[in-house]
Amino acid sequence: MKKRSTFLLSVLVFGFAFxxxxxxxxxxxxxNSSRLATIWGGFSVKWYGELFxxxxxxxxxxxxxRIAAVSATFSVILGVLAGLALSRFxxxxxxxxxxxxxxxxxxxxxxxxxxxLLLLFVSMEDLVGWPNGRGVTxxxxxxxxxSMAYVAVIVQSALSGMEENLEEAAMDxxxxxxxxLWDITLPLLTPAMLAGxxxxxxxxxxxxxxxxxxxxxxxxxxxxxxxxxxxxxxxPDINALATLIILAVALGVICAGLIMRxxxxxxxxx
Amino acid sequence: xxxxxxxxxxxxxxxxxxxxxxxDVIGRxxxxxxxxxxxxxxxxxxLIFFIVxxxxxxxxxxxxxxxxxxxxTPLFEWAEDLSFTISITFESxxxxxxxxxxxxxxxxxxxxxxxxxxxxxxIGYPMAYGIARSRSxxxxxxxxxxxxxxxxxxxxxxxxxxGLLNKNGIINGALLSMGIIDEPLxxxxxEGAIYVGIVYSYLPFxxxxxxxxxxxxxxxLNEAAADxxxxxxxxFYTxxxxLTLPGIVAGSLLVFIPATGEYVIPALLGNYDTLxxxxxxxxxxxxxxxxxVASAVAVALLAFLVVPIMMYQHxxxxxxxxx
Amino acid sequence: xxxxxKPIVGDRxxxxxxxxxxxxxxxxxxxxxxxxxxxxxxxxxxxxxxxSLLGGSGCGKTTLLRILAGFEKPSKGRVxxxxxxxxxxxxxxxxxxxxxxxxxxxxxxxVEKNVAYGLRRDGVSKAETRERVxxxxxxxxxxxxxxxxxxxxxxxxxxxxxxARSLVKRPKVLLLDEPLGALDKRLRExxxxxxxxxxxxxxxxxxxxxxxxxxxxxLSSRIAVMDKGNVIQVGTPSDIYESPETxxxxxxxxxxxxxDCQVKESGRDHLVAHCxxxxxxxxxxxxxxxxxxxxxxxxxxxxxxxxxxxxxxxQGINELPAFIHDIAYMGTHTIYRIRLANGQILQATTPNLRxxxxxxxxxxxxxxxxxxxxxxxxxxxxx
Numbered sequence: 001m002k003k004r005s006t007f008l009l010s011v012l013v014f015g016f017a018f019x020x021x022x023x024x025x026x027x028x029x030x031x032n033s034s035r036l037a038t039i040w041g042g043f044s045v046k047w048y049g050e051l052f053x054x055x056x057x058x059x060x061x062x063x064x065x066r067i068a069a070v071s072a073t074f075s076v077i078l079g080v081l082a083g084l085a086l087s088r089f090x091x092x093x094x095x096x097x098x099x100x101x102x103x104x105x106x107x108x109x110x111x112x113x114x115x116x117l118l119l120l121f122v123s124m125e126d127l128v129g130w131p132n133g134r135g136v137t138x139x140x141x142x143x144x145x146x147s148m149a150y151v152a153v154i155v156q157s158a159l160s161g162m163e164e165n166l167e168e169a170a171m172d173x174x175x176x177x178x179x180x181l182w183d184i185t186l187p188l189l190t191p192a193m194l195a196g197x198x199x200x201x202x203x204x205x206x207x208x209x210x211x212x213x214x215x216x217x218x219x220x221x222x223x224x225x226x227x228x229x230x231x232x233x234x235x236p237d238i239n240a241l242a243t244l245i246i247l248a249v250a251l252g253v254i255c256a257g258l259i260m261r262x263x264x265x266x267x268x269x270x
Numbered sequence: 271x272x273x274x275x276x277x278x279x280x281x282x283x284x285x286x287x288x289x290x291x292x293x294d295v296i297g298r299x300x301x302x303x304x305x306x307x308x309x310x311x312x313x314x315x316x317l318i319f320f321i322v323x324x325x326x327x328x329x330x331x332x333x334x335x336x337x338x339x340x341x342x343t344p345l346f347e348w349a350e351d352l353s354f355t356i357s358i359t360f361e362s363x364x365x366x367x368x369x370x371x372x373x374x375x376x377x378x379x380x381x382x383x384x385x386x387x388x389x390x391x392x393i394g395y396p397m398a399y400g401i402a403r404s405r406s407x408x409x410x411x412x413x414x415x416x417x418x419x420x421x422x423x424x425x426x427x428x429x430x431x432x433g434l435l436n437k438n439g440i441i442n443g444a445l446l447s448m449g450i451i452d453e454p455l456x457x458x459x460x461e462g463a464i465y466v467g468i469v470y471s472y473l474p475f476x477x478x479x480x481x482x483x484x485x486x487x488x489x490x491l492n493e494a495a496a497d498x499x500x501x502x503x504x505x506f507y508t509x510x511x512x513l514t515l516p517g518i519v520a521g522s523l524l525v526f527i528p529a530t531g532e533y534v535i536p537a538l539l540g541n542y543d544t545l546x547x548x549x550x551x552x553x554x555x556x557x558x559x560x561x562x563v564a565s566a567v568a569v570a571l572l573a574f575l576v577v578p579i580m581m582y583q584h585x586x587x588x589x590x591x592x593x
Numbered sequence: 594x595x596x597x598x599k600p601i602v603g604d605r606x607x608x609x610x611x612x613x614x615x616x617x618x619x620x621x622x623x624x625x626x627x628x629x630x631x632x633x634x635x636x637x638x639x640x641x642x643x644x645s646l647l648g649g650s651g652c653g654k655t656t657l658l659r660i661l662a663g664f665e666k667p668s669k670g671r672v673x674x675x676x677x678x679x680x681x682x683x684x685x686x687x688x689x690x691x692x693x694x695x696x697x698x699x700x701x702x703x704v705e706k707n708v709a710y711g712l713r714r715d716g717v718s719k720a721e722t723r724e725r726v727x728x729x730x731x732x733x734x735x736x737x738x739x740x741x742x743x744x745x746x747x748x749x750x751x752x753x754x755x756x757a758r759s760l761v762k763r764p765k766v767l768l769l770d771e772p773l774g775a776l777d778k779r780l781r782e783x784x785x786x787x788x789x790x791x792x793x794x795x796x797x798x799x800x801x802x803x804x805x806x807x808x809x810x811x812l813s814s815r816i817a818v819m820d821k822g823n824v825i826q827v828g829t830p831s832d833i834y835e836s837p838e839t840x841x842x843x844x845x846x847x848x849x850x851x852x853d854c855q856v857k858e859s860g861r862d863h864l865v866a867h868c869x870x871x872x873x874x875x876x877x878x879x880x881x882x883x884x885x886x887x888x889x890x891x892x893x894x895x896x897x898x899x900x901x902x903x904x905x906x907x908q909g910i911n912e913l914p915a916f917i918h919d920i921a922y923m924g925t926h927t928i929y930r931i932r933l934a935n936g937q938i939l940q941a942t943t944p945n946l947r948x949x950x951x952x953x954x955x956x957x958x959x960x961x962x963x964x965x966x967x968x969x970x971x972x973x974x975x976x
Contacts, residue, residue, distance in 0.1 A: 008400035012412070015397040019419050019473065022430035025440055029433065036438060082312035089305055098309075101316045103586055107523070107579050109531020111548045112568045115555060116323030119565070123326050145319040148312065165697035168664055171684045172691045173711030173762065178304055183710070187701045206424050209533050209552070223425050230429045230538065234436060242426040249421045253414065 023246060030239035047240040054237060057225055064205050064222035067136060071143035072200035076193050078144065079151020079200075084185070086152065087159040088167075105149040114213030117142045121214060134216035142214045143204040150203070151196035158192035159185075198252070324572075331362050331565035362566035372567065375545035376574065382461075382546065383529035386468040387476075390525050391518065393469070394476035398517075399510075401477070402484035413481065420474045428467055428538050435463055435539070459541040467535035472528070476521040483517030516585065523582040527575055547571055613676075615640040615798055616661070616766060621670030622822075623656055630656040631667070632822035638815075643792055643799045645809040648819035649845075654802045657819075658768050661800065662691045675765050685714070690764040694771040696755035698743035704730070704754050705739040711762045729757040732791065749780045756788075760795065769801045773808055785811055806846045810834070818842045834894075840974050843892055850939045851892045851974070856885050864973070866891055870935045876910050878968040883975075890974040897970035898941035900929060900956065904963045912965035915939070917956050929956070931964055939964060 030048070034041025051057060082102050086095075105113065121131055121138050131137050166188070170180040208223035215221065229235055300307070366372045401412045419427060434440045435457040442454040457463055487510065495505040533548035540546070547567065555564040614637035623631040631653040638644045646654040659665045661672060663684035671680045679687050690711070698707050708729055712722040730736045733753040743751060752772070759767055772788065773781045789812060792799050803809050809816050810830045818825045818833060818841070826833060826842045837843035840851065854866035854875060864877040866889065875891050883889065904912060918938060919930035924945070931939040941964060956962065 005403075008396055008403065011393070011396040012400040012404075015393055015473070016412075016415060018393070018470065019415070022427060022434055022470070023419065023422065025433060026426070026430045029440075078312045078315055081308045085305075085309040085312065089309065092309070098313065100583055101320060102312075103583050104579065105320060107527045107575075107582055109528060109548060109571065109575065111531050111533055111551045112327075112572055115551065115564060115568050116327045117319065119326045119330055119561070120319065120323040141319060145315070148315070152312070163695060163697060165693045165695055166699060168662075168684070169691070169693055169697035169758075170699070170710065172662055172664075172689075173758070174685045174714035175710070176301060176685050178301060179714065181304075184699060202421055208425055209548075212552075213555075223423070226423075226425055226429070227534070227538075230425075230432065234429075234433045234439075238426070238429060239433075242423065242429065245426060246422050249418070253418060253421065257414070 023242075026239050026242045027246065030236065030243040032236065035236055047236040048244075051237040051240045051244075056220075057222070057237070057241065060220050060222040060225040063136065063219065067140050067143065067221065068201045068204035071140045071147060071204045072197045074140075074144045075147035075151050075200040076197045078148040079196055080155050080186075080189065080193060082148060082152035083155025083159060084181075087156045088185075102149055102152045105146045106153065108146075110207075110209035111213075113146060114142070114210040117145070117210065118213040134214055135219035138214040138216070139211050139219065139221065142210050143200070143207060146210070147200035147203055150199050151193075154192050154196045154199070155189060158189055162188055202249075327565045327568050330562055331569045332359060333362075333562050362562040363570075365563055366566050366570060371545065372547075372550065372570075375547045375550045376570065378545050379530050379532075379547040380574065382464060382468070382544075383526050383532075386465055386472070386529050387522050387526045389465065389469050390473055390476040391522060394473055394480055394521065395514075395518070397473075398477045398480035398484055401481055402487070403489075416474050416477050416481075424471060425534060427471065428534055431463070431467055431470065432458065432538060435466070458539065461540070461544050463539035464536055464544060464546075467539045468525075468529050468532065471535065472525040475524040479520035479524065480514060480517040483514045487513055520582070520585055523578050523585070527578050527582065530575060531571060612639060614638060614673075615642075615675055616800070617671075617673040618657075618661075619671045619673065621657070621660060621667045621672060623653070623660060623665060624668045629822050631660075633670075634819075634822075634824050635670075636817060636824060636827065638798065638800065640798055641796055642814045643789065643801065643812055645801045645803055645813035645816045646819055647803055647806060647809040647816050647845075649804060652819040653822040654804075654819050655770060658691070658770055658800065658802045661766070662689055662768055663687050688765040689768060690759040690762055690766075691768040692755050692759045692770065692772055694774055696743075696751045696775075698751055698754055698758070700743050702742075703739065704735060704741050704743070704746070707743070707754060708758045708761050711758065715762065725761055726757075729761045732760075732794075733757045748775055748777075749784065752776060752784065756791070760791070760797070763795075764797065766798045766800060769799060771803055772801060773805070774803075781808070788812065810846070818845060820845075836972060837892075837974065839976050840890060840892075843972070843974055848895055848940050849892045850895065850898070851890045852937075854889060854891050856883050856887045856889065859883050859885055863968075870937070871913070871933060873913060875971060876968045877971050877973070881973050883973075892972050892974055893966050893970055895928070895940040895942040896926075896944075897966045898931075898939065899965050900931070900941055900943065901963050901965065902960075905965060910965075911968060911971070912963055915962055915964050917958055917960045917962060920956070920958065931962070 031043050031045065032039075032041055033044030033046060082098075085092075086099060086102065089095075117138070118134070121134055124130060125132065162185075166184055167180050170184045171177070175183060206223060207221075208227050211221045212224060212227075215224065226238060226241070230238055397416075401409060401416070404412060432439070436442070437454045437456065437458060439458070441457065442451075445451045446454065491509055491513070492505055495509045496502070500508065531548040531551075532546060533552050536544060536546040536549045537552070540549075548571075551564055551567045551571070554560055554567060616636075616638040618634055618636040618638075621631060621634050622629070634653075634657060646657060648654045656665060660667050661674075663679070663682060663686075667680065671678055673679065674688065679689075699710065702710070705726055708726045709722050712725060717725070726739075727736065730739055733756055735750065735753050735757065738746065738750060738754075743754070746754065752775070756772075769788075773784055776784060785808065788799075801809070801812060803812075810833075813830060815827060815829055816833050817827045820841055826838050828836070833842060834846055837846065837849075843849045843851070852868045852871070852875065854868045856864065857867045857874065858865040859881065861880045862878070864879070864881050864883070866875050866877075867873070868875060868891075877891075904914075913933055915931045915933050917929060918932040921928040921930075922945075926942045926944045929941045929943070931941055933939060
């Protein structure tokens with residue numbers, strides 16, 4: 001027994017080291033004043049300054065944030081509708097096909113999704129004149145399409161975990177179906193919607209492949225700019241950018257953790 | 271109800287009541303059809319932006335390439351006399367079969383993805399087991415630590431490995447300064463680097479479903495098996511492993527499917543000899559601008575992945591029913 | 594809690610064939626795919642009754658309750674409440690409210706908001722809502738918790754809120770799904786009497802689903818015993834206990850000893866039946882309309898059995914020699930398992946009237962005894 005647990009412990013230590021050493025190295029070297037990773041040139045924040053003077057990166061970041069916020073919002077709306085249909089409408093005709101359509105984008109290789117959406121946009125432009133060229137709109141649509149699947153799955157699992165009788169109780173007390181949806185189901189889905197929004201936002205911010213396919217001239221997202229920069233090699237200002245992103249994520253996660261802990265404590269305070 | 275409405279209409283026909291009447295009718299229509307509306311919106315969206323694109327990919331893979339914009343011949347054409355012609359060519363697919371490049375890159379992708387999946391499983395399984403068996407107060411933190419990298423940029427995490435594996439990167443620097451090696455190791459732009467990248471990126475996808483099945487596992491099952499005389503390995507092999515099989519299947523598919531079509535990892539960490547289909551497709555499309563061939567590559571890739579994707583969906587559906 | 598259940602005032606409408614039923618369930622059946630949840634049930638329930646649907650899991654009692662609430666549409670039959678056919682009426686239009694087994698309190702609303710929800714949906718004014726909610730919370734003694742959220746309440750408190758929420762709309766019928774199921778034993782007993790008090794005060798018709806026979810016995814004015822989607826017997830608690838009509842009812846409620854018999858003599862005011870395996874005749878001092886030689890079961894409840902060391906002088910009716918097989922001391926009473934000549938085990942209970950365990954009988958294992966019971970104590974079970 002003892003032997004096995006030391007084995008498990010060492011695997012855990014090795015595994016987490018594997019997961020975190022690269023990230024920590026990024027943070028560490030973002031403060032290295034030397035351009036070379038092998039040489040420690042002393043502590044410096046100059047790469048952060050350089051990052052904020054790089055208009056290309058700043059513009060791309062702003063564009064990416066905009067796309068991420070819009071696509072996350074629409075993903076949540078569509079995903080909630082899809083999740084509701086999947087778990088609250090019982091068995092309807094074509095349910096299996098619908099489920100397949102919802103979950104397929106989750107596992108579809110990005111290159112295929114990107115290529116197929118680009119070809120759609122090109123064909124649509126040919127046929128109906130819209131979208132006129134590719135750019136922010138087409139990237140947003142693409143991101144909504146794959147993010148809504150994630151939201152739908154999150155919402156579906158939240159709904160199946162929800163106490164079954166709540167909606168019936170509301171209906172029994174005189175709430176018509178839509179009213180019950182608004183009064184009971186949606187408020188109780190808030191955590192799932194929030195999680196879905198954050199996930200969609202992150203995935204949109206992170207997407208390189210699909211955006212590369214469906215973007216047009218003048219609409220380079222942050223990952224596209226980073227990719228074109230790092231293809232040429234390690235650059236310290238990207239280290240700084242990575243550190244900022246990691247910091248933001250860590251902060252977000254800590255906040256979420258605190259909120260959850262607060263709620264849990266409230267729950268057991270009788 | 272309808273009689274009510276008629277009476278209402280007959281008695282007063284003031285504009286106010288007409289507005290109210292219209293409101294009533296619309297309200298009732300929504301009340302009656304809201305389920306259809308709720309279903310229709312995502313359905314229509316997915317039809318337009320998910321299903322139709324595949325049909326178009328299929329269509330273009332059957333078209334002929336040409337130097338134009340868009341760079342392919344139209345598949346359907348309305349002739350002057352309104353007769354309808356369809357021109358299909360299997361040229362692109364013939365090209366795929368005859369050119370060694372595609373054949374070997376498909377094979378290579380599947381092989382790379384498969385091996386990476388196994389490595390992920392070998393690391394992820396004991397990790398998930400260790401987390402599930404850890405004290406309950408640190409279990410949440412460990413789990414969070416698995417998820418956390420997933421929320422940070424995928425691209426930047428691959429980039430971090432560039433800094434580590436580089437010829438004058440951190441690992442070489444450390445090894446050189448400790449005197450273990452005399453000259454820098456060539457780690458970047460190798461197949462090994464691709465493995466590292468894939469395992470690193472997809473490890474959380476392996477751990478999470480495994481953890482989910484292990485969490486539900488009752489510790490007393492192991493104890494019962496041990497009590498009945500099972501040696502630790504026998505207990506693992508006869509009790510734990512079969513019960514965690516759903517997690518193994520889900521995790522493996524979640525790693526294998528996206529890894530097969532991976533583009534960023536081979537593009538940043540791999541060399542040009544290691545062909546992966548995602549990268550071939552990307553280059554075919556952006557560098558060669560051969561849309562029909564790129565489409566054919568996509569169709570073929572999808573054909574390879576249909577079985578694992580269906581497996582995953584089947585598994586998901588079963589899991590949904592259970593919960 | 595000295596106030597016990599009052600009998601239904603004046604006449605008992607359930608036995609008055611002229612009375613209008615308040616809830617009329619007419620030939621209702623429900624199928625889920627190939628599974629028959631309810632086969633064919635007809636029931637008449639009267640105003641002001643506290644009516645229990647009693648049965649094991651899967652007997653269809655919850656499905657019947659959900660049909661009454663409107664969550665399920667019956668595959669056949671009609672449901673009429675207070676003269677109105679509600680079969681096709683959606684739940685939100687029915688004059689019926691339900692208290693769920695899980696209580697189903699809305700976790701994101703305070704106690705007050707939970708109770709007010711139904712009134713607000715009916716468009717009751719804010720002022721009136723406030724007043725009625727306050728009254729209702731006072732009735733269930735939860736006024737101090739009005740601002741709490743459900744997850745800050747104990748199980749018993751949640752139960753009271755759920756009750757208040759389902760009563761505040763003054764429904765014609767209150768449906769209760771295992772109302773005491775989630776409470777611990779002590780709280781159960783207390784709540785049982787409270788429920789009856791409230792029902793008495795408000796005069797609302799209650800329909801209770803339960804699998805707990807004791808709960809059904811103490812709460813109800815009448816009980817419907819259900820099995821496999823059918824109602825087996827309907828009657829007052831004492832009807833059900835003292836005069837079960839079938840083996841199922843007899844065995845489901847309490848314990849009972851049964852003898853496989855053949856009718857020997859059937860008269861207007863008596864019945865004699867012979868139990869072949871015991872070689873013994875049993876006597877009833879009331880008549881049953883059966884033909885001679887018919888197979889039937891005679892049954893006797895454990896507490897009706899007397900245990901004596903000596904045979905009673907000169908009688909010998911319904912008296913058998915036996916041995917004490919096993920003894921279980923239960924505090925309030927003692928259960929004896931008694932072995933008859935043919936090996937059949939009878940169960941008999943005697944109250945422990947004295948404190949001393951050294952009672953006058955002081956029976957112990959393998960003692961030879963006689964068991965006997967009054968001819969009026971036996972019941973006839975045809976099936």
